[in-house]
Amino acid sequence: MKHNKLKPELPKRALVTGASTGIGLAVAQGLHKSGYTVDGIARGKPAQVSDWLTMHQIDLSKINTLPDKLRALSLDHSVLVLNAGYGRFGGLEQFSYSQIQHLLDTNLTSNVFLIKHFLPHLKRAGGGDVVIIGSESALQGGPAGAVYCASKFALRGLAQSLRADCAGNNIRVMLINPGPVATEFFAETSFEPKSGEVYSLTAEQVAESVLHAIQQPRNVVIEEINLQPMHRSFQKK
Template sequence: MTNAAVGMAALVTGASSGIGLATTKLLLKNNYQVFGISRRGTVPGLENDQFTGVAIDLSQPDKIDAQIGAILKQCQFDCFIHAAGNGQFGSIEQFSVSQIDAAIRLNLTSALVLSRSIVPLFRRRKQGRMIFIGSESSLSAGRKGALYSAAKFGLRGFCQALREDCASDGINVSLINPGLVRSPFFDRLAFSPAANSENAITVEDIAEVILQLLQSSPDIVFDEINISPRVKSLIFSGSQTGNNR
């Protein structure tokens, strides 16, 4: 593996917090130019000439096409990291139709709609890397996870098909499935990882894995990477409402 060459550019979703923010910071440290997508298009405290904030509300997929189209006309990037998402947990009957729709739009539909615009760009260039943040909930569903797992299982299936569709065009598609990650994802949920370092992955851990993928040979593909804390332990408290990753 080698350090990122000056001039490499990445498009990162969820860039204002959690895994997306940690990835943005690490890529900037490694000489990447980063176009960071978030709802507001700003990252408080992040001042770097190599960073460009992009305001796109990924919970509104019908508006993504026009917004991402404008970005693609203005910039070229070599890799796409989709880290945006949120968690909604509870029995399925607890969710309204609008809540179900909103969760699927953000956690699944946004990835499809963004890819719809990005894949043709990479096909024309015969190269590109696409990295999606999934979840251990896409491997094995648990109690109260029907809605979240539905989206993440869907994302996993999408990545598998996209990988097959794009391989001959020089596009590498990878899915990272983290277990418990210590991040704002849990801020408004009824549970969170226990306090010890062995009970949760850090967002910096995931960012390091993403960087390793970007620095690996373009001739090999890491289909899926599953990452878990050594000891899984949860703390339960409060009421569940959901939160962004």
């Protein structure tokens, strides 16, 4: 069945993963200001909990227990923003098997599980939006990025296939691919963007692209947004 617009009774409620800091928190704040009730998922307990943000403490890397954790969440969402993930870089042979598994489970498999869990509800409700926060690494592989890039390339393929599968159900699947963003992403890496706003994006700028995508008329799907700072230059720590 095809739908021309969201059903009137569909709630203006969003779920954001990785919502305690960085891009996820900025997206949650933007959605709240746009009138959404916002639920967040974070691995750790956030230092500050706002009364407008209902946080759920779930470690998305624990794939074996994730389905049970997801059943405790309300299905009553019209927007999913899948942002949780992290970066680990180095030659493939430098990774342990458990490190490879952890990165892929966090960046890829958890998102597949989340979409699988919520997709039947979105179809029954008459539509919704799935926004995946990807990366420039979904577009071009680079040195020391074999595992990380693999996870992001896979997310792009996931988004493309789901978009084709779900269009008839009024479900839009959109992918945001930011370049370097000034967040805690670089806290545990051996490199970082040079200081200065011309070398990195802000979390708020990425959040604005998410809001821009979901605020389009229902017949408009912004398939991908690729964001880059004006200049690209990294430095070793």
